[in-house]
Amino acid sequence: MGDIVRLIDVHKTYGRGDSRVQVLDGVDVDFEVGTFTAIMGPSGSGKSTLLQCAAGLDRVDAGQVLLDGAPLHELSERALTELRREHMGFVFQSFNLIPALTARRNVELPMQLAGRSIDPVVIDRGLAEVGLTERGGHRPAELSGGQQQRVAIARALVTRPKVIFADEPTGALDSRTAREVLALLRGVVEEHGQTVIMVTHDPVAASYSQRVVFLADGRVTGELFEPTAGTVALRMAELEPGRSGTNPC
Ligand SMILES: Nc1ncnc2c1ncn2[C@@H]1O[C@H](COP(=O)(O)OP(=O)(O)O)[C@@H](O)[C@H]1O
């Protein structure tokens, strides 16, 4: 099927001089079209940075980032913005909805920003897909956390982007609501052949993916296919020895 997102020998540092931090230190990773991948690793291992670089939200210092063959590292800010609007969707831990807008208007926003005409049928379908047909007229403050995240997912999906980037999308949700959101993300891959790349530190969340890529100290240290919560937790314990729970100290 081919790779939709490729990172080739990506390096990224933040800060200067003494406060310089090497966050990505030669990352090579590919994401195949129509797959659901989880990125896991200890806190501070560079997961969010990897996602931001893969989405062209942040610039790499060295290496290449390809989206469907397009070299993001060579594009102007303007071209990047356009590419993101056309081909990428974003879901964050904190939902990032516009408080003053209704759920429906929030879902319409990406199309409006892309200068596309807003087809009410498409918006209806988007709201229905996440089970929020009855909630289109509500503002974010009038919705539960799970409902807000479902609005954010509908917003991410409405342009039918090639890739959906999600950073800890279930981090602020209770476990039942989290499972609903994860099932939605998996459905996007299974039913529409879109690609989902999700950062998480939760082995249960990762078990909804088809493949887990492990990151430690800014490097890819391994991967796991057909993960279960158990196999993921074991691997994470190896990456975070101090926090495995088996350490008598
Ligand atoms: N904008 C930034 N400026 C300076 N340091 C940053 C910035 N973003 C992240 N970092 C640092 O980079 C490292 C990796 O961060 P991040 O990618 O957020 O890790 P993770 O998502 O795995 O917890 C951390 O040490 C963090 O403090």
Ligand SMILES: [Mg+2]
């Ligand atoms: Mg992070």
